[in-house]
Amino acid sequence: MLKELSKIKYYVVAALVALGVFMWAGLTGMRLMGDDNESVENQNSYYGNSGHSGGHGSRFYHK
Amino acid sequence: MIDMATFGQTSPSATLPCPKCQTTITYYDVSGSLYYVCPNCYTFFKYENGEPPEILTDFPNTNPSLVFPIGTEGYLNNQFVRVVGFIHKQEAGTSYNWTEHMLLQQDGRYVQLAEYQGHWMVIEPTERIYRQFSPGSNYIDADGKSYKLFNRYKADILNAAGEFDWNILDDKTLSVSEYINPPYMLISEEDDKRSDWYEAHYISQVDLAKAFAIDKQSLPASYGVGAIEPADPEDRWGAAFAFTGMMLVAVIVAQVILNIVKPSKQLLNESFRTEVDSAGAVKPVITSSFDVAGSAALNFDLSATLANAWIELPITLVNEQSGRVYEFTKTLEYYHGVESGESWSEGSSTDNAVLSRIPSGRYHLNIYPAIEGVRLIPFRVIVEQNTTLTSNLVGILVLLAIFPAYLFWSRQSFETRRWSNSDFADKEE
Incomplete structure (x- = not known):
């Protein structure tokens, strides 16, 4: 078995890494190919300083 | 016949004079060879049982550039071999030409080393008689393998060197059929008098160079795809196919675990x-x-x-x-x-x-x-x-499929190029 796998060792390593990343992404809720978040100041945005840019004249509002 | 001598690991040699130019010719299959080519004047003659030599023809007065000169020793098929004959052939009516080296094994049997476009195969005679799958079909089923007709031709002799235990000029009458299941080939040679079968297998230049202890670079460069050149010498496809199957199961199991650990x-x-x-x-x-x-x-x-x-x-x-x-x-x-x-x-x-x-x-x-x-x-x-992050699931499945898909495409492309050299490609399957 190992002899067989040694023929494709790079593929085996890549596949196992991919499986590990898949599991990590699943456990952390990470969508690997990007999500729909558009917030550019996402990391440190708080109430009131997150501007909204609705294309039809809506206003930012918060609780 | 004079001067018998033993050297190397193969059978002892002997010498005889050329009936035309009197050059001393060394030959190695002392008891079996009957036909000889003079290395000096290229006369092809028969010499048997001490009877007067019979000159049969003169080959072109050119010294064929032998990859393995007559007398070269090597180690093939788990025994020592010696190159004793060389034939340069051409498919009748075409310009396709190839070479055949006759190898005398330590056990006294012959194998042949054939080269075309830098691709080599070892051909051995067999007592087996193979038959087509059905009359008129282009298939032979044997030992669980299906061999497909790849080529059928008659050959002309362009040049020769060394010694032979048969009259190579008679080969011109043979109809040769080659059936392939890479890296193996079955070869049928038949004429009005006989029908013989041969089994062949591909030999890589690396293995060949090792067998004769020479530098691989000294072999003719290969080009194109050999008739029985393996598409996937290391059988990476089989390993990748099995491993990918296991990985697909692992991904499904991982997704199930994720659904249990982190339920929606x-x-x-x-x-x-x-x-x-x-x-x-x-x-x-x-x-x-x-x-x-x-x-x-x-x-x-x-x-x-x-x-x-x-x-x-x-x-x-x-x-x-x-x-x-x-x-x-x-x-x-x-x-x-x-x-x-x-x-x-x-x-x-x-x-x-x-x-x-x-x-x-x-x-x-x-x-x-x-x-x-x-x-x-x-x-x-x-x-x-x-x-459930479907895109992650699709992503890993696509990633896992890339390498097997590449191997599959590569094999298909390889087979397409192989069969482009065959007149029987459209009869495949």
């Missing part, structure tokens, strides 16, 4: 209706609060009751403890009607969005609907945590 849960399911304030602007909407057990992916299912209308839904997810926000905007639009008696529709009244890696905390949504005019449009927002 609906956090919010609320319906709203757009409202316009006194200034004519659409009022923002604030949803109820909900708790996220993160880090988690959130899926937002959006739907609206639309009839030839649109609604834009900029949504902000607000962490009520940290103030951190996540924003996205989706526009739902749906139009339909009847034109020339045919109904049509475009757009969709539903859409979804995903925000990933949302930390634990209490959240709510601020929604800033935008619509055309002052219509009242009902819409619904459903939030689910730990949604």
